[in-house]
Amino acid sequence: MSLIVHKYGGTSMGSTERISNVAKRVAKWARAGHQMVVVPSAMSGETNRLLALAKELAPSTQTAAYCRELDMLAATGEQASSALLAIALQAQGIESVSYAGWQVPIRTNSAYTKARIESIDDQKVRADLQAGRVVIVTGFQGLDDVGNITTLGRGGSDTSAVAVAAAMKADECLIYTDVDGVYTTDPRVVPAARRLQTVSFEEMLEMASMGSKVLQIRSVEFAGKYKVKLRVLSSFTPWDIDINEEAASGTLITFEEDENMEQAIVSGIAFTRDETKISVLGVPDKPGIAYQILGAVADANVEVDMIIQNVSKEGKTDFSFTVNHGDYAKTMDLLKTVVVPKLGAQEVVGDTKICKVSIVGIGMRSHVGVASTMFRVLSEEGINIQMISTSEIKTSVVVDEKYMELAVKALHKAFELDQPAA
Ligand code: ADP
Ligand code: ASP
Ligand code: MG
DSSP states (O other): OOOOEEOTTTTSSHHHHHHHHHHHHHHHHHTTEEEEEEEEETTHHHHHHHHHHHHHOOOOOOOOOHHHHHHHHHHHOOOOOHHHHHHHHHHHHOOEEEOOGGGGGGGEEOOOTOOOOOOOOOHHHHHHTTTOOOOEEEESEEEOSSOOOOEEETTTHHHHHHHHHTTTTSSSEEEEEESSSOOOSSSTOOTOOOOOSEEEEEEEEEEHTTTTTOOOOOHHHHHHHOOEEEEESSSSTTSSHHHHHTTSEEEESSSSTTTTTOOOOOEEEEEEEEEEEEEEEEEEEEEEEEHHHHHHHHHOOOEEEEEEEEOOBBTEEEEEEEEEEEHHHHHHIIIIIIIHHHHTTEEEEEEEEEEEEEEEOOOGGGGHHHHHHHHHHHHHHHOOOOEEEEEETTTEEEEEGHHHHHHHHHHHHHHTTOOOOO
């Protein structure tokens, strides 16, 4: 008997018919003798619908009090889908109980709308499993230490599932979604994308952090930290397929490099429109400007991604960096009203129409010239690179968002990702 965690995303939970299918699949696993914990997302579109209602009432508010209410609101989506799944399981003759994050409890910090899980009390869930019940735990939400409901950031149910699997020392965590695994790039953008049988943890971490939404980055971090066996697979196969076949399908995230692993230099391409570029122009070039600009931004709890400081001309320089869309207005405002006057800079300009495209692969460690191939391919397509950043196993560029699809398709082809790896 194994302890298994299943996670079902929004599309997989998108209607009562689909929820009923999920229940049949989970019932199959329970009847095969496994202890089952299931973490569902809200029904597809529900989180967007709820957040849009809040925006209608308060279009530009971002206070902590407002964000607290956003979490209170958004968390209802997962509460509803969890109860519906428990009902659907009971209708299949399976004893089942659902818990909201606060009932488990799943403890988080108080960073509303992007809270981090700090601990999970597994006692109640274990007692139910012992009593032969399937336990449903809401995805995406938790409880801070003063009793407020928090949420974990968009796509956060992945993180709930992996964190529950880690806390319970589950044998495996299966992430059921609307594609049948992790692909070389988003198959909705590049139809020639290929499913990977396995992907290394490090590559998955880079792909997730560079924008591949198939797994939320924190779920991959948890999997790495606690060595959770993690697999991404489809919820759209017939629910009654052979359980062993199902258990071996999709993409396995691996922690060791073995000879079976695909040996491509570049394993995947990630991209995101979530970032924006901010440039502070004409800053007097003296020691401490990076600290003065980025220190103020960090103090406002804004994460900065790529950074460039230009060479100085006549004692002045330009300083550019990228921040998430959600932090753009706040950061522009902070720079214009506080930082720029203090530094004596000329002006601050922003660009929201950018995208970031990244090539990722552990093979880049041992091969030179991979980044230059990327730059050549983009130049042949006439795509201007605005910013570059590299790590051991990835190279990212910022380009005009209108070139995103073109860049991804051209790179996918140039690195032969549509061909089976040798
Ligand atoms: P869920 O609701 O199940 O959590 P998501 O929409 O969050 O599903 O994630 C699945 C989606 O991720 C897919 O439909 C696909 O469009 C997108 N995606 C992006 N990059 C990749 C990739 N490399 N491989 C597979 N899917 C990807
Ligand atoms: N329902 C949440 C969202 O839409 C969490 C999730 O689906 O993982 O972001
Ligand atoms: Mg998701």
